[in-house]
Amino acid sequence: MNFLESMLSFIFPPTCGICGKENKNYICSSCTEKLKKEKTYMPYIENYTEISHCYIFKYDGTIRKKILQYKFKDSAYLYKMFSEFFVKNEKVCRFLKNYDIIIPVPMTKKKISKRGYNQCELIAREIAINTKNLEYLKNILVKQKETNTQSTLNKKERLNNVKNAYKIQNVQKIKEKNIILFDDIYTTGATCIECAKTIINAGAKSVGLLTIAKDFQKIK
Numbered sequence: 001m002n003f004l005e006s007m008l009s010f011i012f013p014p015t016c017g018i019c020g021k022e023n024k025n026y027i028c029s030s031c032t033e034k035l036k037k038e039k040t041y042m043p044y045i046e047n048y049t050e051i052s053h054c055y056i057f058k059y060d061g062t063i064r065k066k067i068l069q070y071k072f073k074d075s076a077y078l079y080k081m082f083s084e085f086f087v088k089n090e091k092v093c094r095f096l097k098n099y100d101i102i103i104p105v106p107m108t109k110k111k112i113s114k115r116g117y118n119q120c121e122l123i124a125r126e127i128a129i130n131t132k133n134l135e136y137l138k139n140i141l142v143k144q145k146e147t148n149t150q151s152t153l154n155k156k157e158r159l160n161n162v163k164n165a166y167k168i169q170n171v172q173k174i175k176e177k178n179i180i181l182f183d184d185i186y187t188t189g190a191t192c193i194e195c196a197k198t199i200i201n202a203g204a205k206s207v208g209l210l211t212i213a214k215d216f217q218k219i220k
């Protein structure tokens, strides 16, 4: 912890992201227990043909509310709690050892200035700080066009919506590297797959996905 960080934690002591009580781990043990009882906590790794996907939660209940708060209610501080879920989980840490670089799913500059932060950047950076092997790189994968909100679209429309929305800057940095792509929620996978394709086409060796939650609702 540097001087500024210790000053900040003195003025704003770390709190549990769920109940708000002071807690140095950003999530208290009783909220952890409650989350586990909701049966949304299910750290899982799925292997598709070309890509592996690791997520911690089913997108439902308390965690769904917290993700929505984090994205839309000016609650950047919650990134600490979310990154704890990853770096404290052995299964996730073993999975992350297969990769060299962590890249967040990007937003356009316009969207970032509206929200004030990119929720994926904050968590991806914190995961890299807390794992020894991952380098955090931002502004490598960039979003080059504004897209419609995915949540109102069906699966086919989602794929079309994000088509060619991303590009790679500074190709050399990812050549022959194993990349982990971080997103908050996995729904149809349209965004993740488009980003992964863009990264692979630029010469990366492999791409894996890491998300907080997977949404199991059926989208046509």
Ligand SMILES: [Zn+2]
Binding pocket: 016, 017, 018, 019, 020, 021, 027, 028, 029, 030, 031, 032
């Ligand atoms: Zn709590």
